[in-house]
Each structure stands twice: as C-alpha cells, then as structure tokens.
Amino acid sequence: MVKRIRRAAVLGSGVMGSGIAAHLANVGIPTLLLDIVPRELTKEEEAKGWTLEHKQVRNRLANQALERLLKQKPAPLMSKDNIALIETGNFEDDFHRLAEVDWIIEAVVEKLEVKKEVFARVDEVRTPGTIVSSNTSGISIAAMAEGRSDDFKKHFLGTHFFNPPRYLKLLEIIPTEHTDPDVVAYMKSFGEDVLGKGVVMAKDTPNFIANRIGTYGLLVTVREMMQGGYSVGEVDSVTGPLIGRPKSATFRTLDVVGLDTFVHVANNVYENVEGEEKEAFRVPEFMKTMLENGWLGSKSGQGFFVKQGKDILELNYVTMQYEPRKKLVTPAVEMAKQAKGAAAKLQTLVYADGDRAGTLLWNIIAPTLLYTARLVGEIADDIAAIDQAMKWGFGWEQGPFELWDAIGLEKSVRKMQSEGRDIPSWITDMLDDGATSFYKTENGRLFYYAPGGYKTVEENEKVIHIRRLKEARGVIKKNAGASLIDLGDDVALLEFHSPNNAIGADIVQMINEALEEVNRNYKGLVIGNQGKNFCVGANLAMMLMEAQDENFFELELAVRQFQQALLKMKYNPKPVVVAPFAMTLGGGAEVSLAASRIQAAAETYIGLVEVGVGLIPGGGGNKELYIKRLNSLPRGVDVDYVKIAASVFETIAMAKVSTSAAEARELGFLNHRDGITMNGDHLLYEAKQAVLSMYEEGYRPPVRKKVPVAGESGYAAMLLGAQSMFHSGYISEHDLKIAKKLAYVLAGGKVPYGTEVDEQYLLDLEREAFLSLIGEPKTQARMQHMLVKGKPLRN
DSSP states (O other): OOOOOSOEEEEOOSHHHHHHHHHHHHTTOOEEEEEOOOSSOOHHHHHTTOOTTSHHHHTHHHHHHHHHHHHOSSOSSSSGGGGGGEEEEETTTSGGGGGGOSEEEEOOOSOHHHHHHHHHHHHHHSOTTOEEEEOOSSSOHHHHTTTOOHHHHHTEEEEEEOSSTTTOOEEEEEEOTTSOHHHHHHHHHHHHHTSOOEEEEOOSSTTTTHHHHHHHHHHHHHHHHHHHTOOHHHHHHHSSGGGTOOTTTTHHHHHHHOHHHHHHHHHHHHTTOOHHHHHHTOOOHHHHHHHHHTOOBGGGTBSSEEEETTEEEEEETTTTEEEEOOOOOOHHHHHHHHSSSHHHHHHHHHTOTTOHHHHHHHHHHHHHHHHHHHHBTTTBSSHHHHHHHHHHHHOOSSOHHHHHHHHOHHHHHHHHHHTTOOOOHHHHHHHHTTOOOSEEEETTEEEEEETTEEEEOOOOTTOOOHHHHHHHHOOSEEOSSEEEEEEETTEEEEEEOSGGGOBOHHHHHHHHHHHHHHHHHOSEEEEOOOSSSSBOOBOHHHHHHHHHTTOHHHHHHHHHHHHHHHHHHHTOSSOEEEOOOEEEETHHHHHHHTSSEEEEESSEEEEOOGGGGTOOOOSSHHHHHHHHHHHTSOTTSOOOHHHHHHHHHHHHHTTOOOSSHHHHHHTTSSOTTSEEESSGGGHHHHHHHHHHHHHHTTOOOOOOOOEEOOHHHHHHHHHHHHHHHHHTTSSOHHHHHHHHHHHHHHHTSSOOTTOEEOHHHHHHHHHHHHHHHHTSHHHHHHHHHHHHHSSOOOO
C-alpha cells in the first residue's frame, strides 16, 4: 500500500523549487524547503555581526526564496497566509529531516552528476516507502536512480512541473521500469485530485513530451522566419491567438521563458538524438550571439523585444539592432479573422497558397505535425497524451492531432505528399483503413485513433464535458443566453452561453425557468459553464443603449427582474450551487452570492467592479456581501455594523477583485461552507456532489429575516472616508458621487443605527441608486470607454 502524502520536502529553492513548494502550500501540505549552505557572508550579514554558523546565514537561500514568493507577480501563493506552511532549512543541518516526510521532490541544478549525489544522500536518510521524484525538464530518470536501493527505485519517478507551477496545468509523470505501478497510479490521482494538475504519463526520453515538441516547433518557426525573410514581429502577429496559441505567440514566449532556459532545453535534445533530428535542434547562430550578449528576455530587460519609452521594438536578427515592431497583414489573415470557429480560421490560413502568412504557417505547422506523429510510441503511448501535454503545458487551444483534424487530415496529407514530405506509415495505414480523423465522439464519449482502431480517451471520473453531455442527453430547455441540461443523478445544470456569458434578459428568464423545472423534477441545480470566464457581468452595451435612449422604465424593469430572480434563487426550496471560475465579475459575483453554496475553482477572480463604469452593483450584490460578512461572525459576539458596512464599502468602492478563491474567502465572497476545487476540470463534478450532499442532508432554504444596518452613523463614517480621499486628490468628484450612493445603500438609508430592515427595502435602495447613476453623463462616458477601450475611464 502506498504511503499517503501528508508532508513534503523540496530540495533546491530556485524558481522551480520554491514555486513547487508554494503550490504544495496552496493545497495545504506542510513543506520543508532546503538549499545549500552559503560559503560567504553578504555585506548586510557582516554588518549584523553574523558568522557563517548563524542559522539565518545557513538558511539564507531558502529564506530569500520565501521572500521572493511574497513579491513575485503573478503570485505563486493563492494566499499570503499559505507561506506559514513552508519551513526553510539547508542541506547540512536539516537533511536528516527528510525521514519525516512522505514525498521528496528534487529541484536542484540540471546536471546528472549533481542529482545523483543528492539522491545518494536521500537514499541514506529517507524512510522506506517515501516517494522520491525529480523535477528535471529532460534528464534521464533511469540514469538518476542508478546505484540506489531497491526500495528507492520502487518509489522513484519523474514529476515534471511546468513554470509557474501554480498556473500551468501540466504535470508530466515519468516512471522507470523499476517504479511500482501502485506508486505511479497514486501519483497520477494525487496530481489530478489534490494538486489540481492535468497529469500526462510520459516516457523517459529527452525532454519528455511537451518540451520536446514545443522546442521543435519553436526552432522550426525560427528557421522558417530566416528562410522566408520574415521579421520577429511579423511571426508573432500570426502565431498567437489567430491559430489558437497564447497571446505571447512565439518570440514573446521565448522572452518570458528566458533564452538561456530555452537553449538549455534545446541542447538537451541535440546531445541525445542523431541525424536529421539532431540538426533540427541546432540553435541558430544569432540566438547564440543573443545569449553571449545577455539578451535573455524579460529577466534581462531585453531579448527578441525591448521596451523603449512607450514603444516596443523588435530585434532585427540580421543587423542585431532593434527596430519598430511589424505585423504581417495579408488577405488570408484578414479572411481568417472573419472566419467562424478555430477550424475555419486554420483552414483559411494553411491552404492560402502564395499568401505570405499562409506560406509561413503551413511551413511551421506541417513539419511540427509530422515530427509529432513520428514520436507516437516513443515519447508517449497515445496521441491523446501528446495533445493534452501541449494544451496544458504550452497553452495551445488544440493539441497537434486535434489541430490536424481541424485542418482536415486527408486534405493536408495530400498537400504534404505533393511537396515530397515523408508521411509516417501509421498515418497512411490509418487513411487506407478508412479512418479520416484522429478523434471521434459517440454517445458523449471521446475516442482517439490507435493502430488497430479507435480507443476510449481515459479520463478521471470527475471530468465533465458540457458539450459531450449535450450531445449524449440533449437539452431540457434553452434560449440564446443559457441552456438547462441534465447533469445526471437528478441534478440539473444551468449553462450560460451568451457572448462573454454577460447577463441579459435571456439569462434572467432561464434562471427563473430553471428553478421551476428543478423544483418539479430534480434534487437541485448547478449553475456553471465551460467558457473562458464564468461571467464578466451584465450586458453593458445593452444597458448603455437603453440609458442613452432614456428608456429608464425598461432599465428599471430589467434590474428589478434580475434582483427578483436572484432573491428567488436564494430562497429556493431545492439547493442551488454556483460554480464560478476565472473572471466572475459584477453580475457574475451577484449570481454567486445568491447561491445556497459556492463551489469555486481555485483560480477564481471574483469582484463587484461596477464603480469602474460609474455604477454600483444593482442585482443585490451590496446587500448579499454585507449579509455574508454579518453571517460569518461567531454567534454571541458584539457586532459593529458600522465596521462591517465600512469593510464592504471599501471592497466595492475600490472594485477589489480576488486573485484566487482563497483570497475571495478573505474578502468575504466565500464563507466556511463554500468549497474550493483545485482542479478546474473537476469543478462541475464537485458542485454536483455538493448539491447531492445538501439534498441528502435534508436541505432547507435560509429563513427570510430582517437585516440590521449601520444607519446614519454608518453613512457618516463611510462618507467621511470618501470625502478625505476626494480632498487628497485620490478620487474625482464623480467618484465621490458614486461613493455617496454606495454608502447610502450599505447603511440602509437614513435610519437609526441597528435598525432591522427588509431585504426588499435594501434592494429598492440599490435599484434607485443604480438607476440614478446610469442617467449621469459621466457614468455613460465611463461605460462607453469600457466598451471601446476595455479599461476604466477616470473622469
């Protein structure tokens, strides 16, 4: 039986080691972070009179890593409080403490001999049964374990996290022939269920899966750029979102990763393969010159791009001078931008013969697809693992084989053959067998092609795909903004699918219809979706149009209907669990706050941000955040309503948005009953389980009761804070007007302190304030600016 991981240790406190320690702390695992003992004192240490024997000196490297974790952007810690779970030490004084932990992760320098020395020491002190792994990005796992004890080898494997560990989903697990299959199975489920990772099983080959293909694709792109006479900026303008890759595209990605890191990874393959493949991993001379110059990218201030004033310049790799950034604008690019869907965009581009962008992209994509196809069986057992690795590790929207399906397997192979490209025999055999795509879906299940026929894509039971669910079971009811779907086990799912999942009349209507349907036929309701963001708020364009046309009666009706739908949801007899993730702003936060319970993805960025467009929340958000803060206080304590109202006022007036679900709890958007899901792919499953457990426990909706408010004294206190900010020049006159309205609503109007008021009264105050503000020209100017520019206007 495999030992459960309750405590861990990370060896090496560099960027990766400290990042892994931070992520372990994020999931609640106490972690020991060790590094080498410094051999010299710093000037600051000398000034303090410390010696090389001082504990702070000996632990300096790990302690400095901890300090960096608190300053890094994006933050490696989901809450700064999590740092308390990381204990620092050093390799000389604390190595024996590895006997106390259940998992030891090595993240020292990428040199085989150094790693072997570390593991020899680990083998001497570890408790039998302790799992040991290396976070190497490509060194042989088997070679590291040579000479170690049998128990060590049984419990040893590669666990390759991608940087930054908190944000990049991929975890490549690389077992050796000696690794116990039970250890492999345990680490896979632990990686998915506890660490929230997308786990892919990789073979022990140079650079494993994602770095092998990603590095090849980047080097192909560089060579094609040089051969075709394209510029760095031109390449980046067409190798990003246009083809389903991250905004950082090719060279901006290299600047973020660091040229030194990239060259190290490329050289690792170069030194371990032969022939034509070896040549493909040869780093071009101009990149070696950049390395010698120290032009490493973001970490050194310049790389393929450099910022000069407000301008971003691109490197001319011929002259090694920086020039204004260029974009590749061609007929195919313009047509692709108009095309609907990823497949149509890609086909428009790769088959645009004679078009500069089309030629570039075909000559990048075709060799990368063929190279990947040749590696099936060598780097991973199946195409699904390769596709998942590229999506989770490099942020591709489609893996190589999914992309191949999108451009059309038969058509692309014909084009490749006409150009004399070598097609792997398993693909020509596949086409001869009549299989024309790598993937197919039947009855809501996904299958991938493997020699001999299609096989089911094996996934964790907690992964739910809404699209496949709809294909298999259909839809209960739908309109343009939302669909009601049977989630199984007598639980229904309300999915938003309006543009940006913005809330309009259609979604409000579906909330009401969903509650009626659930109360008749289901145990409860989950509100969730699998868009880019959960919900970015109300339909701003629609509201602005109505306000400019002075249709205040229609606006008042729309706001009232949204308020009533959420009030109905709050007191619904069956449980309603909202599953927010990513951006959950404005109306999205209000929907969440009205739920029986929230099951939030760990990466949930929730906030009531309406002041940014000159408004205050209008769907009950002010009231619900205030009530949630009130209810979070222990029973029997003296409650200071002014203090609570002021803290809610600060959260809303400053448009505070959580940077994680853990921080959302600190801001009061989540309480102790609400859940947090580490793995976003498991969010709907865990929300559904929450509904079922509430139903089985005999769920009763909250009892409707009056709300004690801060009244006039609270209003005065909040106003005083806002006026001092205005007089200090921090906020504008219009900001002050918004703050006064918000303070009035949160205080419950001009009533005595402690007055108990009805929720409807608070909703009426909120709606009146919202409508008065939306009629203001300066608010309308803010709304217009947000719609056009995508950022707030200060006026």
